[in-house]
Amino acid sequence: MSGQQIIKKKKKFADEPNFTEKKTYRPNDVKETGLAFVGHEISDDGKVMNQFLHYDQLYTIRHGWNSPFFKGLLDGKIMGTYCPICNDTWVPARTHCWRLNCNLEHTKWVEMPLTAKVHTWTVAGWSGRSSLKRLPIVLIYAIIGDSKVAIANELHKIKPWDVEFGMPLKIVFKPKEERIGAVTDFHFEPIDNWKPSPMNKEKERIKKLVEPVYEWVKTMK
Ligand SMILES: [Zn+2]
Numbered sequence: 001m002s003g004q005q006i007i008k009k010k011k012k013f014a015d016e017p018n019f020t021e022k023k024t025y026r027p028n029d030v031k032e033t034g035l036a037f038v039g040h041e042i043s044d045d046g047k048v049m050n051q052f053l054h055y056d057q058l059y060t061i062r063h064g065w066n067s068p069f070f071k072g073l074l075d076g077k078i079m080g081t082y083c084p085i086c087n088d089t090w091v092p093a094r095t096h097c098w099r100l101n102c103n104l105e106h107t108k109w110v111e112m113p114l115t116a117k118v119h120t121w122t123v124a125g126w127s128g129r130s131s132l133k134r135l136p137i138v139l140i141y142a143i144i145g146d147s148k149v150a151i152a153n154e155l156h157k158i159k160p161w162d163v164e165f166g167m168p169l170k171i172v173f174k175p176k177e178e179r180i181g182a183v184t185d186f187h188f189e190p191i192d193n194w195k196p197s198p199m200n201k202e203k204e205r206i207k208k209l210v211e212p213v214y215e216w217v218k219t220m221k
Pocket of ligand 1: 088098102105
């Protein structure tokens with residue numbers, strides 16, 4: 001195929017973004033092993049975000065069409081997408097509708113409410129080294145707003161045995177200066193004035209399983 005023919009073909013790829021807003025937060029003591037987000041950059045048109053993950057070596061994660069979600073985290077917002085045909089909404093975002101009738105319709109972005117509901121949950125009694133002292137950790141899948149899918153994150157300010165399916169939650173962000181555009185920028189908490197239901201057999205069972213974890217963590221230096 002000659003060069004002439006290639007030029008005539010339909011342009012397939014987007015223009016290379018021009019990254020102008022760059023931030024570095026590589027810790028001074030970062031070693032050649034381990035995992036850390038060490039920076040990110042945002043293109044001058046605000047459309048694309050690259051994130052730099054050091055995991056034994058430096059990786060660049062191009063968020064592409066999903067960039068608004070990660071940029072939104074920097075601003076303390078949860079961005080989702082919806083289909084303009086059927087109105088299904090998703091967090092984590094989908095770039096195209098999943099319904100066959102919508103023929104892969106390109107979705108639009110929408111700012112989601114900072115409220116959610118527990119869909120599924122579990123209690124972590126063991127973890128990677130960096131989180132051991134925070135155990136036990138309540139990990140949940142939550143439905144944000146009217147999303148059709150659930151997103152995973154930690155649930156704080158609750159005893160692990162008090163978690164309930166469907167319980168109402170709020171989304172709490174870290175202070176702006178600590179945010180890095182990753183899902184660890186936020187966590188879930190029960191809504192204000194939420195009261196757990198009285199203890200029952202199942203809650204007692206979970207409590208018995210979890211209490212040794214608290215004791216074990218106290219022994220850690
Ligand atoms: Zn649709």
